[in-house]
Amino acid sequence: MSSIREPKLFALLAEFDEAEKIIEAAKLARQAGFEKMHAYTPFAIEELSEILQTKRRNWIPAIVLAGGIFGGLTGFFLQYYAAVISYPQNIGGRPPNSWEVFIPITFELTILGGAIIGALGLLILSGLPQLYHPVFAAPEFRRATQDAFFLSIESKDPKFDETETHDFLETLEPVDIIGVLDRRTGSER
Amino acid sequence: MATEITKLKLPPVVEGEHNYTEISRRISDITLVRKTHFLWFLGFGVTLLFTMMLFYAIAKLLVDGVGIWGVNIPVGWGFAIGNFVWWIGIGHAGTLISAILLLLNQKWRTSINRFAEAMTLVAVAAAGLFPLLHLGRPYYFYWLLPYPNTMALFPQFRSPLVWDVFAVLTYLTVSLVFWYIGMIPDLATLRDRAKKGWTFKIFGILSLGWRGSAEHWHHYERLYLILAGLATPLVVSVHTVVSFDFAAGIIPGWHSTIFGPYFVAGAIFSGFAMVLTLAIPIRWAFNLKDFITMRHLENSAKILIATSLIILYSYLSEYFFAYYSGDQFERYIELNRAFGGYAFMYWILILCNVLLPQLLWFRKLRTNVMFLFILSIFVNIGMWTERYVIVVTSLHHDFLPSSWGMYSGTWWDYATLAGTIGMFFMMMFLFVRMLPLMSMAEMRKLIAPKEAKREEA
Helix, strand or coil: CCCCEEEEEEEEEEEECCHHHHHHHHHHHCCCCCCCEEEEEECCCCHHHHHHCCCCCCCCCHHHHHHHHHHHHHHHHHHHHHHHHHHCCCCCCCCCCHHHHHHHHHHHHHHHHHHHHHHHHHHHCCCCCCCCCHHHHHHHHHHHCCCCEEEEEECCCCCCCCCHHHHHHCCCCCCEEEEECCCCCCCCC | CCHHHHHHCCCCCCCCCCCCHHHHHHEEEEEEEECCEEEEHHHHHHHHHHHHHHHHHHHHHHHCCHHHHCCCCCCCCCHHHHHHHHHHHHHHHHHHHHHHHHHHHHHHHHHHHHHHHHHHHHHHHHHHHHHHHHCCCCHHHHCCCCCCCCCCCCCCCCCCHHHHHHHHHHHHHHHHHHHHHHHHHHHHHHHHHHHCCHHHHHHHHCCCCCCCCHHHHHHHHHHHHHHHHHHHHHHHHHHHHHHHHHHHHCCCCCCCCCCHHHHHHHHHHHHHHHHHHHHHHHHHHCCCCCCHHHHHHHHHHHHHHHHHHHHHHHHHHHHHHHHHHHHHHHHHHHHHHHHHCCCCHHHHHHHHHHHHHHHCHHHHHHHHHHHHHHHHHHHHHHHHHHHHHHHHHHEEEHCHHHHHCCCCCCCHHHHHHHHHHHHHHHHHHHHHHHHHCHHHHHHHHHHHHHHHHHHHH
């Protein structure tokens, strides 16, 4: 290997085979004072995000609302500009700002704005696309999207100590414990 | 729910014992491992031929103009607009299953929502072709969009036809976003189960590096629910706007306030028929009978009865209001539908949409897979006929007898319709082979013991 720097340990992954076990393990790890923890599961487990307190607040609804308002205003004022400012036409004596008939397009663009900006919000809040992550290096991790539940404690955690944390994870009775190395260079997180 | 199921003696949503490994393996193997079956090649080949025919018909249309179609004056809309409404309607069942049933917490939607959403996308794409081709000068399609131009003109925003452009494009985009977001975790499963380098790379890029971390799921679940909440009013609005294309015209038989709900019910009716048309062969071909269970088929059949009754109500109410309004043109058009030049089409419509679905009241027939499949095809035909009758009968005899005329589709009309049907099934063949046709993540959640326990509590 030509790498000058010896790759550091990135995290210890404890593998579990059932949702309840990882919930229990995450609770105990939280009580033990670990903070830089992540859970990787093959389906959504609501309790985990509460236990891990991933983010205090879920910004998704606010982002969708903002996107919807933006889309709706765009939709309405697009039509207002066209019908009132840019090219007013007298159609059957209707006022230029006949706002009632502008509602369908305003509505459609509200939905469009909310959906697209919401989807972008999901990507940004989840840090995706991110095609590389140290945990992918573990061959076992391929099962995180299939049938295995992983709790990771990262080496950045102030309480982290390779042997102690390993022993602690043992007490959680995982199926397996895997160490993953950080092969990234530079200032990447 | 689990206890309720036993109480009501409903067949289960998922039959038999399953575990996470097995679900991931079985569904992803359809894409990754299974040898492509001879029947798949046969089906794909035949539908590809029809798609080629579609391209040929479109090329012919672009070279020679809409004169190759049967459209004339007075029937300027003809097949194209009828097909458009029919296809859009078929698409709506996908959104109904994925969004409305999600909001209503109907867990049985889980195994059928993905391919129903794919069906939506392809159906809307097929639908979108028709108004574009019907423009006469399709290369000016962008005149329908507002953009700064040297003519200093904008589209007429007071017209439902322009609303339709926005509604359909929004619907297509939002359906695509909803479908893709819903598929990301499953694409990650495919990435992680991929054995070949290039499939790993493709699914790796498509899954955007999804790790299934708690933060990912935290945001993902919330967004998915909100998107369902957005898609629900959207789907209703889209077909209502489509119905405004008709209802805002003063033509007898069109100018009616019932058109919105009537069209939406018809859309759900035809869409669920198409879901059955697709689900029954898929569960047979990929041996998914324990995931797409009798419960799914029976529930879809029940929705068919319900929506069939709603459209029966709409038909009757059209007759009643034609009579009650005292308007001689309205009265004439309703009688003309049933007994005029297109009576044949009208009675096919009544047979397929109203009479045959009533057989579903019998549990024996409702749980007979072959019967459901055949019935679903009849309903598809019936709904196409309904769109045809709405478009053609109202236009061919309007107010002035001197402007009356008859209409019939030409070979090119039929070729274009058959071509879009071929394209639809071809895309579905590609979809079931190349992408996860069921939501594995949601299926895992459905069988998780914790979930089952919570349901019982």
